[in-house]
Amino acid sequence: EAQLLESGGGLVQPGGSLRLSCEASGFSFSRFSMNWVRQAPGKGLEWVAYILGSGSTKYYADSVKGRFFISRDNAKNVVTLQSNSLRVEDTAVYYCARNYDSSGFKAFDIWGQGTVVTVSS
Amino acid sequence: DIQMTQSPSSLSASVGDRVTITCRASRSISSWLAWYQQKPGKAPKLLIYEASTLESGVPSRFSGSGSGTEFTLTISSLQPDDFATYYCQQYDTYWTFGQGTKVEVK
Numbered sequence: 328e329a330q331l332l333e334s335g336g337g338l339v340q341p342g343g344s345l346r347l348s349c350e351a352s353g354f355s356f357s358r359f360s361m362n363w364v365r366q367a368p369g370k371g372l373e374w375v376a377y378i379l380g381s382g383s384t385k386y387y388a389d390s391v392k393g394r395f396f397i398s399r400d401n402a403k404n405v406v407t408l409q410s411n412s413l414r415v416e417d418t419a420v421y422y423c424a425r426n427y428d429s430s431g432f433k434a435f436d437i438w439g440q441g442t443v444v445t446v447s448s
Numbered sequence: 449d450i451q452m453t454q455s456p457s458s459l460s461a462s463v464g465d466r467v468t469i470t471c472r473a474s475r476s477i478s479s480w481l482a483w484y485q486q487k488p489g490k491a492p493k494l495l496i497y498e499a500s501t502l503e504s505g506v507p508s509r510f511s512g513s514g515s516g517t518e519f520t521l522t523i524s525s526l527q528p529d530d531f532a533t534y535y536c537q538q539y540d541t542y543w544t545f546g547q548g549t550k551v552e553v554k
Binding site (some may be wrong): 388 | 449451454455466480482486490492493494497498503535539540542543544545546547548
């Protein structure tokens with residue numbers, strides 16, 4: 328069974344950094360593009376970042392561009408989101424999600440359970 | 449950027465009701481649209497992709513239709529497990545979600 332498990336969330340002060348990780352299991356990880364999606368408390372879903380299976384292509388939402396960086400280690404089946412210069416408005420549950428196909432713009436068929444990031448002084 | 453607008457934002461319905469949720473895109477997205485169901489404290493679950501293709505394991509009471517800029521999600525006979533929030537998502541160009549539609553008990 329395909330599964331995703333996020334970790335690394337926590338409480339951080341404005342301007343701080345966090346490194347979120349998502350460990351995949353049950354599928355051929357390197358074949359699939361991966362994403363991070365977030366959901367602020369009581370709000371809707373916001374796509375944050377994308378990375379191709381090979382790691383060669385990355386996209387970011389304008390709200391995080393230049394502050395967040397996505398990467399992956401296909402040998403360890405892990406995708407990572409390095410979040411820098413955090414703002415109060417980055418407070419959210421962060422989900423890792425798999426594209427249902429190998430590349431391009433596709434829907435997200437597998438989601439992790441989420442990790443909570445709270446940015447507050 | 450492509451904006452997605454869902455209506456209504458919330459609705460009240462009873463078990464057995466037929467429920468329809470609409471999603472409009474700010475420009476044509478062909479059929480690159482997905483629907484998700486989310487329950488409180490849980491991750492979203494993919495229901496439908498490419499506007500009308502049912503994800504494996506999703507009950508057939510869920511259906512999707514539309515293309516271009518206007519799309520609908522229909523639940524033919526609402527079941528107790530279906531009370532949740534539903535989101536549309538375009539994936540024509542990057543990814544954008546609608547604001548959600550909460551389906552509540554009447």
